[in-house]
Amino acid sequence: MQNNLTLLILLFSLLVSNAQEVTVLDAENGQPVMNVAIYNQDKSTTTITDFSGKASLKAFTRNELIYFKHLSFQPYTVLKKNLAKKGYRIYLEPNPEQLEEIVVSVSKWEQQKKDVPQKIANVSAKDIAFTNPQTAADLLQQSGKVFVQKSQLGGGSPMIRGFATNRVLISVDGVRMNNAIFRGGNLQNVISIDPFSIKNTEVIFGPGSVIYGSDAIGGVMNFYTKNPKLSYTDSTTVTGNATYRFSTASNENTAHAAVNLGFKKWASYTSLSYNNFGDLTMGSHGPDSYLRNTFVTTVNGTDVLVANEDPKKQVTSGYNQINALQKFKYKPNPNWEYDLGLYYSETTDFSRYDRLIRPNGSGDGLRSAEWYYGPQKWFMANSQITKKGKNKFYDGVKLTTAYQFFEESRNDRGFGEAIRYTTKEIVDALSINLDFENKKIGDLRLYYGLGYVFNKVNSTGSQLDLSNGDTEPTASRYPDGATWQTFAGYVSGAYQVKPNLTLLSGLRYSQVWVDATFDTTYYPFPFKEADLITGALTGSLGVSYFPTANLQLTLNGSTGFRAPNIDDVGKIFDSEPGSVVVPNPDLEPEYAYNIDFGISRNFNDKLMLKATTYYTYLVDALVRRDFTFNGQTTISYNGEESNVQAIQNAAKAYVYGFEFGAEAFLNDHWQLEGNLTLTEGVEEDDDGTDSAARHVAPTFADAHLKWKKDKFATDLFLNYNAEIAYDDLAISERSKTYIYAQDQNGNPYAPSWYTLNFRGSYQFNSQFKGNMALENITDQRYRPYSSGIAAPGTNLILGLTYTF
Template structure:
């Protein structure tokens, strides 16, 4: 019955389209070809054509996302960037880049950091896909430009800017299991003023993959919980003259995860708002200075659904509050016909309030950076950068970078070295929590932690012509002093140490003498792990003609880490083999254009190891292959309107992980689903 309803919605959309059809319009040549050379900014901090940037960057354009019928950031990265993977749980997904977890990957929106730590993972559902122009993925250390957290790589979401006097867009997608996405944007642009307003609503019902636990008992727990979220963003831009430009912006986000009762006694809530402003002054065509200011705020809450000792149904409790302030002053100078210099200063203040951990702390970071781009011998491009960072707890860190590119006919040869670092998180510095459930344990932060550091190197060979791009990249990333939560039995400590630990435990939120008396284990953060990640990636994109295009990637990752107790082992959540295929066909008949897209994600098992009695047990999630088919039907024979109904099938091969609840699922996909979409756009 659900599928019939979906087809009826699509048919209604097509009927409305036909009723408003007017004059035919010729299809855009842009949509009949593959964009092999977009403009990128992430690798160098300045605008360059992709084929001219010395640092290899993966680019997912708005056209790629639209052709695949994707409205969610995680799905876009899963299906279109094989070097990224996600470890799935009922309450969220953990981003992995080339074997390194989310805390080593810096996520930016227009070059500014995205915060929002939900269960120790950046809340990627905050990303509004309505206004994405392109997503740039820089793999490897990017600390020379972007500072802390950029050890594994950088993901930079670039948003679009209004160019028409008025553009109003509605984008709707309806899918089985109650999955619904509604996006709406209003853009205004004049010679001196611009406005972008965007709203997105997403929701879904929860679903089970298996109705039993690992012990065979029935369960009502969902592999994927029901949720809803709202994202509202507003930006105003102004350009009073050819020397001055500026913007102010803000956004609001809320998400609620609904969990089955009485298994759980509360739902999870996430709220955030952000504010930003910036201005650029252009001295002349060769120099400008730019100031960007940002404030981001993120709260985690419990919404109680069962009466308890200290709460009633309907009560809410804020359990975590994060604040982030950033000021970045950057200057750009074109020092010659083939040379560009970037100089910058940055200040960051981060704060964390977490009552259950006894944390209410803030830490500041100060940085200065410089970068020089130059072209030598006509075909040799060089980018060299250096950043000095002072973190109040981790001290001073210097991160250099150098990247080279030499063009030889249709070939680009690239090599780079970059250092990276990650400053300790506030939880790692100041955590103090006492758990008396099961084996009582104390969690302790460590203010003596120092920064994790990395050395990254890569080489790349790329061949490009008008219809084909093929690239091969090999890399190695060595990381030392990784921060790890190390557990020690209280009984193994000296009497004096035990007494000090018990005194500390009494300071934890909600601690009682009775609870402290049960204390058995102590978990403390320490710098005692190293890691080595190496591998290679092959990418191909082609325009085959007659409306056909084909792309694909294969990624091999060998990721291992070493600690003082168990030696070398595969890094948790890493994936050895992954790949993607993306095939597209487009053809026009008069004012009607058909686009058919087939995309896939294929990967081997995802590593999950459990230490039991000194031995590692393999509980890895199995490999999988997901294939999606999307069709779009564009009717653009109007003077001001575009109407695009669509229909597609996710998970064509109906690949579902039906193993018991509690295992490490390969994916949370519920199986083959049919969806319909409808895009309406007014443009003047």
């Protein structure tokens, strides 16, 4: 009996002893972290982790709050008594500053940012959590480096260096989102990416066609979602968070929850978000022409124009959205990794607000009774297999296969009309990428691979007679069953000439096929099909040079291209009142030639200055211009005689600009940041006429005064956009008088505007964190350039996050 008692005492003592020891691990790779400082609030008790990431906690009391701190990781706090729930293991998240030194976008493999000659902006998970954006479009806009246009609340079309829509590329976890019906008009597909699920975002400025192929002319936006985290032990770990957000300008209610289940060799990450946005309210001080004085409602089957009780409320701009993400990771050993991601996003119907405020021909009413997008749906299944380890031909290989499903529709009905016209599009997209990394050839690091993309477009048209409920088929927006596919191979290399001098170059050849058959039931097309086969060779050559340790110079030359897609070749739609775009099967790719120069200077880690200047020349530009259809300049479309237009290789363009950024670290608590972007661009038609490029954003800037101390973080900042005068507006924008203010001559123009804003966060304890923002404090009424909806007025945003 005494021996048994002694054994029990020894076992109990051993368990207590083990419970007094904590292990600190890197949350990204599960490796132990040594030299982590562990201390209590008044630092009367301190210790550090050893080589195995372990440290004894015997000196700390059970109810004491323990702090974990390391220069390369984010600080962490926890009550000692709660460590048992965590298996006495702490996972530290790497500092965003550390992550920013590594980029993936340029080669699809990790590279030192300092070796890359292209400008890359990184938005970290920490930045996202602090700014608390409503959508991924707002995430980009809040970076201060990307301009975002909105035609409606459920929208956001990024503009980068004078290019937008199908001339910039969106990628999610290495898979291109751009599909065969990405158009030259403004796009809102980026809102399908849930900001709550994003780990970090990398934006490449300038052509990225060597790695990403068609569409990557102005830049590439890479969104990397959060990955499942392994436990790296025999014990199961369960972590997660829940967030609620409310904003006053749209009466928004958002809820989000995420759970990570980690085992030694496999893990699961689940994320779910729901957004409910009401009608957006604009500011009080600005042009009266932006006010929503009237709107259309239907009473007993009759359209009625009624007065808006609150003209600042942009009636029928609200919508709902749900986003879901499920990812699995299996890592049987250090060399092999298997990842599966399932992504889903769906909106409710949402109004295209700029079409709802268009006046009718006489100017005494509104043109449309209804104009809304049907549910925007996006699904992706993404499978990645990664193998690391030295081989004769590679040190790393990654196979990525993905299937995507896109669904969208357009529904419009004229005021007083009984017919509602609907077009519906479904795109099925398959992609396969095989990417290799090789570091064997001395100081030369090679990246190479193959890629294939296949898109099929299903498009239907119908018209509903609301007076009797009859539905009839009508012309579709695109040729039904059309396909777009591309096959490409690329090679890229980084060569370290000297420790302070790196060359980066690459080549890619892409072959593109377009196959479409046109239905002549509704329109007597002078052709029956489009069968395009085009190819493009693109390349890049750049240098990153450090004359001194604190000065970096970069010079980069690159080419980009965009092959015609189904939207260019086969679309039929009303581009603007009185105009209709018709198919044109005789198109060639457009090419861009770009050069940019950058300089960065670090002044004793107290001041960082960055500047970039660039010039891009676009030839054979695919633009919308007047056209003839069977020899006619006008045709009847939806009952209206309309001017005929088509996408044509009818112009060239040049865009140039300057980008500047600064960071000043005043002390341990205070920091100043700012960005300034100036862009100019001109489109020149083949007949010699020229005009301002449509997607050149106005000069925009931001300035931030940040303060951090212990559990507090604050940011007082100013956003500014310069004016675009009537003479500097693109020709296509001048006809949209209903979205612009009027100058003293009665011509449309985009006024300058500014907003003063404040945001802050407070970490109540290790589990609860609060966010608060007050945007547009002075309640300015403004519309960002080319936007159809006015921006929010004074907007209070509150958020609360619980982490376990």
